[in-house]
Amino acid sequence: MFAKRERKYKSTPNRLGVKGWYGSLKYNMEKYLYLLHRITGVGLAAFVILHVILMSSRMFGEEAYHQIHGLLMNPYTDIGMVIVTAALLFHGFNGIRLLLHEYGILFVRPKRPVYPYRVSVKSSGVRLFTILMIILAVLFFIPVLYEYIIIWW
């Protein structure tokens, strides 16, 4: 289905690989959002696959469907669902941020670089919007968490 991509440049022993995503802890906030976006993306894709597999149990009859859902009725699944919801909210709101920023929206115009240099991702408009998206993700997550806490109670 997928054509194998042929790499023109060979990997070197000095190539960081996935370590380059988390590597040093001395970067800007956006690099960690980038890492979290990737992790949540992979996690959500895995969840969707698992969800489709579990739902397809209906093909084997109503009894098989209820049997599998009976197995899922435990607190660990609830904790898993809270994590999935948190991942979904983060991925969604960060996705909105990326959609806008990746087309240069809210970015400042190029200027004469004067020391101390201030990079565009740290400019007030871009940074404020980033923080706003994180706050919105947290605000949306609070009722979800509250709902689950009540269920557990």
Add this chain to the structure above:
Amino acid sequence: MSKMEVKNIRFVVKRWDPKDGRFFESEYTVPVYRGMTVLDALIYIKENIDKTLAFRGSCRMGVCGTCGIVINGKPRLACETQILHLNTDTVYLEPLHNLPLVKDLIIDHTPFFEKQNKIKPYLIRRDMEEYWNPTREYLQTPEEHLRYMQFTYCLTCALCYAACPTTATNPDFLGPQALMNTYRFIADSRDEGRLERIAIIDNPDGCWGCHLAGACSEVCPKGVDPALAIQLLRREVAKIAFGYVEPVEGAKVAPSLQLTEKRITKGPPEFTVEGAEEKLKEFKIPKTIPVEKSK
């Protein structure tokens, strides 16, 4: 700390052995004084402790961009990093990531420059006669110059290339510097090769490989901000994808020198302010200010 006070700092250098094809570490203790840079420390090690240590450095003032290494996990220029500003007793040095190794701290810039050359980093013009046999400079306003000026400060030190998380996993990704350079030429009013360049970078190994981690801008020693250039470049690519293609006509050539000479021979403009002549007489202001002669 006064200027002459010295603090002993441990340097751990991750070195590449090209014969065995493996990394090994060497440790050195260097007496550090205030204002001493990492490049100074490397020169001290080379001169006094270990003559086999290989590193690159040239101008010592952040202009040539050859001394880029990874210092305490972050790509920096060795000549612009003061050791005492790092606030650590141990400094870890590594060669720049994601590039082929030559020896110790020296890396091979070949893939980096090959990728830069891919995007045609020169002015593309349709007037080939003027291009190959130029008569005068192309005209450009200061505002037009400011659109790309920030991106011309690039040293090609490859720090952004080493910091980019996409380059870390995709060896074919053009990298922040090449993409930034693409926008630098697209934004240049003298250039007419916008569509030609966009055809090269409009793919997952080009501008769509960037995921806005912002690490390239964070490490840039000259404030060039490649992340900004890449996002603006994507905007241009998206505009074209949606059919919004503005006709691009490169800047015109300045009028010939002959014309300018004629203009100069005309002399200064006539004194045309009404009533000014009378005012000058009234206040007894001389038309020419006398120059005092030295005795």
